[in-house]
Amino acid sequence: MPEEKVFTISELAAMFDISSRTIRYYEEIGMLTSENRDSLTKQRTYTNRERRRLKMILRGKKLGFGLQEIREMIELYESNPEGEAEKSRIIAFADSKLREIEEQIMQLQMLREDILTYKEKYENSRVKT
Amino acid sequence: MPEEKVFTISELAAMFDISSRTIRYYEEIGMLTSENRDSLTKQRTYTNRERRRLKMILRGKKLGFGLQEIREMIELYESNPEGEAEKSRIIAFADSKLREIEEQIMQLQMLREDILTYKEKYENSRVKT
DNA sequence: AACTAAGTTAACGTTAACGTCAACTAGGAG
DNA sequence: CTCCTAGTTGACGTTAACGTTAACTTAGTT
Numbered sequence: 489m490p491e492e493k494v495f496t497i498s499e500l501a502a503m504f505d506i507s508s509r510t511i512r513y514y515e516e517i518g519m520l521t522s523e524n525r526d527s528l529t530k531q532r533t534y535t536n537r538e539r540r541r542l543k544m545i546l547r548g549k550k551l552g553f554g555l556q557e558i559r560e561m562i563e564l565y566e567s568n569p570e571g572e573a574e575k576s577r578i579i580a581f582a583d584s585k586l587r588e589i590e591e592q593i594m595q596l597q598m599l600r601e602d603i604l605t606y607k608e609k610y611e612n613s614r615v616k617t
Numbered sequence: 618m619p620e621e622k623v624f625t626i627s628e629l630a631a632m633f634d635i636s637s638r639t640i641r642y643y644e645e646i647g648m649l650t651s652e653n654r655d656s657l658t659k660q661r662t663y664t665n666r667e668r669r670r671l672k673m674i675l676r677g678k679k680l681g682f683g684l685q686e687i688r689e690m691i692e693l694y695e696s697n698p699e700g701e702a703e704k705s706r707i708i709a710f711a712d713s714k715l716r717e718i719e720e721q722i723m724q725l726q727m728l729r730e731d732i733l734t735y736k737e738k739y740e741n742s743r744v745k746t
Numbered sequence: 747a748a749c750t751a752a753g754t755t756a757a758c759g760t761t762a763a764c765g766t767c768a769a770c771t772a773g774g775a776g
Numbered sequence: 777c778t779c780c781t782a783g784t785t786g787a788c789g790t791t792a793a794c795g796t797t798a799a800c801t802t803a804g805t806t
Contacts, residue, residue: 498752508753513794529802531753551724552681555793565735575739582736589729593722595680600718606694607711610704627782637783642764658772660783684763 494524494533503539504546511542519545519559551592561585623653623662632668633675640671648674648688680721690714 497508514520515532520541522532541562548558564582569575626637643649644661649670651661663671670691677687693711698704 496752507795509796510794512754517793526753526802529753530755531802547724547728551721551728561732564732569739575742579736579739582732582739586729586732586736589725589732592680593725593729595676596718596722596725599676599680600715600722603690603693603711603715603718607708607715610698610708610711613704625782636765638766639764641784646763655772655783658783659785660772 492535494535495539497532497534500534500539500542504542506546514542514545514555517555519555519562621664623664624668626661626663629663629668629671633671635675643671643674643684646684646688648684648691 495503497511501508501511511520512532515522520534520538522534522538524533525531526533544562544565545555545558548561549555553561560581564578564585567578569578624632626640630637630640640649641661644651649663649667651663651667653662654660655662673691673694674684674687677690678684682690689710693707693714696707698707
């Protein structure tokens, strides 16, 4: 085994330009887990798995989702549904999220058009040089 | 003149499924103005102009923007820049917003693909009926 | 040994975006 | 006149998502 590299909390924080407090907070509310804490110093260590999770969290935030919402979406990625009922529930959730996202994309495209229109309005009113 | 229709605060609130408090709050922080308040009863009245503004605010919120950010974008719509410097500033702001929006659209499309992938993973693991 | 750097927990502080409640007014319905 | 509805202005309460500070431990210098 290639002895997977692990990160300290401040390494991870620097990586994503956030504070250590933020990472601890995400763990506090159960969105991250620090496996294998040093048994003596109690220091947290993170692997690539947690790094990926953190990346997903931050992407979600940039898109305007709340942490609870993001948590559900991550659970979608990581869930291993038992039974047809559970699978159906998850697929339904995915579908509703997909609709929400597509709606959001459409609204953003409209906003983009609006801004472009106004921008051009100002550009055309500029003095020709 | 066609005597433009005006709305009461609760009419407007019902229209967008928000509370009256929210509308007063938006006025409080200067994102809405209630022109022509009844000089005796002090009741707010709104015209289509304010209705459109409110619509823009709520769209922005759904897209994950903060109220201050939305305020700047609305000012973009309503500004009447004097002088070349001011125009350049506004066009630069529009450009930066456009880039931000396009980035957000890309991220959302990636998120959409991700969710689709996971959804299909579950669908393919379902028992054929 | 003394100091510094990086980490820990616990607890209180902060900001945005409203919710809630109290005390008041003005306009009708009966 | 009395009651009800809809509105008003404060003012305090609430939640999410951290920031900040204190008091402590451990590891690595000097």
